Amino acid sequence: MLRYPALPTTFFQNARARLMEKLPPGTAAIIFANEVLPGEADTTLPFQQNSNYLYLTGIETPGGILWLYPEAPVAEAREVLFIQPPSPEKKLWEGWSYGIEEARTRSGIQHVRPLSEWQAFWRRMVGRIHAVGLDFNEHERQTHALLPSPAHRFARRLQQELPGHQIVRLAPILARLRMVKTPEEIALMREAIAITIEAYQTILPLLQAGVMEYEIEAEIQRLFIRRRASSAFSPIIGGGERACVLHYTHNSQPLEENTLVLIDIGARLGSHCADLTRTIPVGPISPIAEKYLHWVAEVQLYAQKQLKPGISIEAWYQSVAAYMQEGMKALGILPADAPANAYKRYFPHGLGHFLGIDVHDVGSRYDPIPVGAVVTCEPGLYLPNEKIGIRIENDLLVTENGCENLSAALPDLLGL
Known part of the structure; x- marks a missing residue:
């Protein structure tokens, strides 16, 4: 359904592998898709995906979460993508969007789950990790005030509820990879x-x-x-x-x-x-x-x-x-x-x-x-x-x- 040429699935698989090689021991990386921002009246602003999420998954739609934990005890928890499957109403108004199978094919991630399962998955895994890698916008040319991103909100919640877990900055790691x-x-x-x-x-x-x-x-x-x-x-x-x-x-x-x-x-x-x-x-x-x-x-x-x-x-x-x-x-x-x-x-x-x-x-x-x-x-x-x-x-x-x-x-x- 994409009108433009897309990078091959192997590109995203290799990008994730390179990132996981760079993660400190005991660290799980969590990369959030960007969200749709409201405009005036009933409109929304043009959507722009989180570039790091796009680099690692190839998925252009909002609202997803990528989990990467190379030390996971089972393969099903090593590389997981959570997305919001399109509802019948969304299909009616907006047409095609990534479902579970389409996201699996595009990203090369075998374990793709509905976003509704994220919280339960997080609770099961949080006790096994020592640190969480999050990507914040650290671009040296960014001069505008930043709206709290999903990563910001997650970091605040993590510090409040689980202060023993460290936060690892993914931005420098991903910048070196993407260069x-x-x-x-x-x-x-x-x-x-x-x-x-x-x-x-x-x-x-x-x-x-x-x-x-x-x-x-x-x-x-x-x-x-x-x-x-x-x-x-x-x-x-x-x-x-x-x-x-x-x-x-x-x-x-x-x-x-x-x-x-x-x-x-x-x-x-x-x-x-x-x-x-x-x-x-x-x-x-x-x-x-x-x-x-x-x-x-x-x-x-x-x-x-x-x-x-x-x-x-x-x-x-x-x-x-x-x-x-x-x-x-x-x-x-x-x-x-x-x-x-x-x-x-x-x-x-x-x-x-x-x-x-x-x-x-x-x-x-x-x-x-x-x-x-x-x-x-x-x-x-x-x-x-x-x-x-x-x-x-x-x-x-x-x-x-x-x-x-x-x-x-x-x-x-x-x-x-």
């Missing part, structure tokens, strides 16, 4: 990137003066849906000075002749994302704007050469930032005696981030980047007074000897 992409994940991301590249090729002839930014967005969304994908994030279509708004998503203004338009988009195909940016001329542009575009493309190539396994995203950023500082001096954007970090006025964001199930995927900017990680590389230059904003973003797979540009089929200087 290294499997061949199946890389293949899916290549497809998502190819769809995103096709979207750029589709809209390129439409980039003319008078065309509305939202018209460009509409064509991108149309292409994504036709290719069984969706937007991994709200598309950014920023013409002229609007390109200097880093996460501009109003997409409400007309394109103007002799300007640049910054387009930051990415397809989500199944569980995994692409994230690409190109800055494209609308008609002839000034020599200085073209010069800036070429310079950002040069920075992109320099940054790719600096990316190697073992470097951290922070160290990678610092090495490229020093190159950008000197480049801005050579361009006359900064004076020769500009203080250190003066480049931040014109390049105020990071160089890149991990990419995978989430657009800003898990992983620390301070830890060594392993072989098999996928990161974005997105140098930019923002000059609001000149109504010029430029960003060129590629998706890079870290290899033994450096990196592979997964988005190399899309020219950095698209439209020139």
Whole structure:
């Protein structure tokens, strides 16, 4: 019933096996699916699954619980998935959803039970374990107040009722596992990137003066849906000075002749994302704007050469930032005696981030980047007074000897 390509069942089986190998002795991991959140009136907000639950089960529906306990005395308690089977009423209104057999086939978990059996199962097993592994959202870029998740509520109850049981943080363990992409994940991301590249090729002839930014967005969304994908994030279509708004998503203004338009988009195909940016001329542009575009493309190539396994995203950023500082001096954007970090006025964001199930995927900017990680590389230059904003973003797979540009089929200087 899924309209998009799905990872094979063996992927989820292997992911669970890797997690169980990392659990401390006596620890059972409990990973909760996300819940449906209420909207206004009788509506609900669009559902987004807990990425770790999705990584381990492949199940996209809300309300489940995954139990993993490698030291269980019987196989029936080692790996158990609890789901809410669809009721006749739910089937009537919403159609297909995972039943017990479908969840078993999708996840590769043999012991799938109704969610109503969870409490009794927990009471039987709690005396055998010493610690509970729970995954909380510890993403270093999360700045919004977090609503209490099922894991938060369970942790509070555990501390009140069973204070002798320790809580083990699963987030760091799962982050290290998810940083290294499997061949199946890389293949899916290549497809998502190819769809995103096709979207750029589709809209390129439409980039003319008078065309509305939202018209460009509409064509991108149309292409994504036709290719069984969706937007991994709200598309950014920023013409002229609007390109200097880093996460501009109003997409409400007309394109103007002799300007640049910054387009930051990415397809989500199944569980995994692409994230690409190109800055494209609308008609002839000034020599200085073209010069800036070429310079950002040069920075992109320099940054790719600096990316190697073992470097951290922070160290990678610092090495490229020093190159950008000197480049801005050579361009006359900064004076020769500009203080250190003066480049931040014109390049105020990071160089890149991990990419995978989430657009800003898990992983620390301070830890060594392993072989098999996928990161974005997105140098930019923002000059609001000149109504010029430029960003060129590629998706890079870290290899033994450096990196592979997964988005190399899309020219950095698209439209020139």
